Amino acid sequence: MRKTNPTRKKVLTDFRRAEILAAAMVVFGKKGFDATRMDDVAQQARIAKGTLYLYFRSKRDIYTTAVQHASAQLQALTNERTGQGHTLEEKLKGFIAARVEFWGENRGLHRMLLSIGREATHHKQTLLMQRASVDILLRIFTQAAESGEITQQPFEPAAWATLDLIRGANERRFLGVTKNAPEAEVNILVAFVLKTLQQ
Amino acid sequence: MRKTNPTRKKVLTDFRRAEILAAAMVVFGKKGFDATRMDDVAQQARIAKGTLYLYFRSKRDIYTTAVQHASAQLQALTNERTGQGHTLEEKLKGFIAARVEFWGENRGLHRMLLSIGREATHHKQTLLMQRASVDILLRIFTQAAESGEITQQPFEPAAWATLDLIRGANERRFLGVTKNAPEAEVNILVAFVLKTLQQ
Amino acid sequence: MRKTNPTRKKVLTDFRRAEILAAAMVVFGKKGFDATRMDDVAQQARIAKGTLYLYFRSKRDIYTTAVQHASAQLQALTNERTGQGHTLEEKLKGFIAARVEFWGENRGLHRMLLSIGREATHHKQTLLMQRASVDILLRIFTQAAESGEITQQPFEPAAWATLDLIRGANERRFLGVTKNAPEAEVNILVAFVLKTLQQ
Amino acid sequence: MRKTNPTRKKVLTDFRRAEILAAAMVVFGKKGFDATRMDDVAQQARIAKGTLYLYFRSKRDIYTTAVQHASAQLQALTNERTGQGHTLEEKLKGFIAARVEFWGENRGLHRMLLSIGREATHHKQTLLMQRASVDILLRIFTQAAESGEITQQPFEPAAWATLDLIRGANERRFLGVTKNAPEAEVNILVAFVLKTLQQ
DNA sequence: TATGAATGAGTTTTCATTCAT
């Protein structure tokens, strides 16, 4: 008769939400927001359509939450990877490796997020996420300049260029255009970016 | 009994098709494929919705044709611009300028085409278009290597990187993140790519 | 090629709207707002479901418009009928006859409107309509008092009572509980109300 | 082997059913049948949604039972109140007071019951209930005629009119249109009905 | 040829009812 431990309930709910988000990422990633049917998400999550609405308010709610989720995960992974490095090259490698790994494991999401969304509503979210990444890079570059590894210069263009190169490389890997191993891919990208920062 | 010159007729038809395609590019570019309504396209083209179906079989048909159209236009512009140059830098500048100009005038299309489409059906088209661009770059790079301007190396990575950088720069211009004049943008990009090709 | 006379178009649109409203009144009246399916309305109007949405924004829009329509019609009929009378009895007869006739011809609507709607959202509309009727009665009663036909008194209770009696009588007629001819019904009601106004 | 007294069990069951019915009356009255959610009823009854189905077969079953319940209660109260009176006025006052009190305490139910229901299934129930009330009134009126208090006449119209007036008065009180105290309201109604019965 | 009103299949969302715990 008594309510069971509310924490227990919350854990279960969070678990279900996570399951649904995982399923949604797969389907949204494969088909995009518009072409995704709630039926598809439900089927992927192996639950009934109506159940989705016990955990999320709407299709858009699922999408938005999935994006925020992914974004947070990526930032965490980036901090972890870049924190381990000391030289510019090490930090840069960490930054890039985080993105190659993360998107490699969340391929669907990549298109969902990094190709600037078709729908105007998604632009802001995408830009915010990119902005956060650029800021991390700027910090890395500035520190390297302060420690004399590279010369001072306006780093913003190089930061954006770095993101552009990573995005392109990932896309081509996911589409099978290129077939480098992740580590090789990372090294190629690091080399490119370092060249970019040279005088 | 027939009076109308069939050629004359064809010209008219082509003209109408072109008008519709132009309208469609605007709307598809602004809203994306799914969010675009046939009503929107008709209104933009200043014709009745039903008329669209006299010139195209379906919404998807309009989309596909628009993409092919744009692709052809871009190739033509690229050939023209790169043909005028003699040094690596001149040809590269032509290549990049063609893309900055073209997409600047067809902003809508940019998202429509260069962000790898969400639906699998669009991938092929996008990749074909990119492949054509990469091939042109490879030719430019190889000629420069032959003429001793740069050292021989596997140029494919640099070619793809060039496209990545152009795409990113254009996106940011269209979204207002960066505000460089076209010429300045081109110069920045050329410099980046040349660095990329250095030892 | 030229647009046809815009008036012509408006006439057609109004006609369609009227057709849909008529159909909607029948179905809403029979089943009530919630239990009515848009399919039902469409079928009753002999058009496709989607067509409803070319003329009305939503189910509620159809309902609201139908109510306003009916309300306006009733007011007009009331003014016509009461305007013809000179004595209290004649005017009262006009007022009541208008309601017996009108609802007799729009039975469905009667339940839709006069049984105070179940849903809170409909109360305001219903009350506004009743208020308008009460005001007409008050004017009639006051004039009769001024001309000495009846004694001055607070007329509002009698006005509401009049509406209550008419509603009940109509309901019973429509449900087959009573079977008086309309004229007889009107006379009975008039007699009741006149008694009510006596000292 | 059985231990539990079946009567005891039945008492418990009846108690639960009564609790649920009370909760249901509140919610149905406030929102109407269609707009009421089983969740609402469960919450109001402070039990789980599933539990409702241990005591009732369906939403409609709850509704129907609630109506019958209310109807029986009203009849009982009416008998009690009218039984105390000796003159026409006293009995009539009892009859009306019973209805003003009862509905005042079960406001929700009022709309649920007395506004002739939208769905045909509800009509019969409502009519049966009204018929019972009319019969009581007829008895009161006939007795008064026999004792010479009023003259013989067809009393059915006056009986129905009485119900109409009570219903209207109650509705307006519940909606806040009028604000008379219950006793005042009763007196006004009695006066109206007595006038109605005069020559 | 051009129109735009009409269509109805397909989509998101709701909620009475069921059922595993």
Added chain:
DNA sequence: AATGAATGAAAACTCATTCAT
């Protein structure tokens, strides 16, 4: 007996496509 998460049928509404004019 009680719970409340899960279900899926059903409803409102959209929009690509058709077709009578």
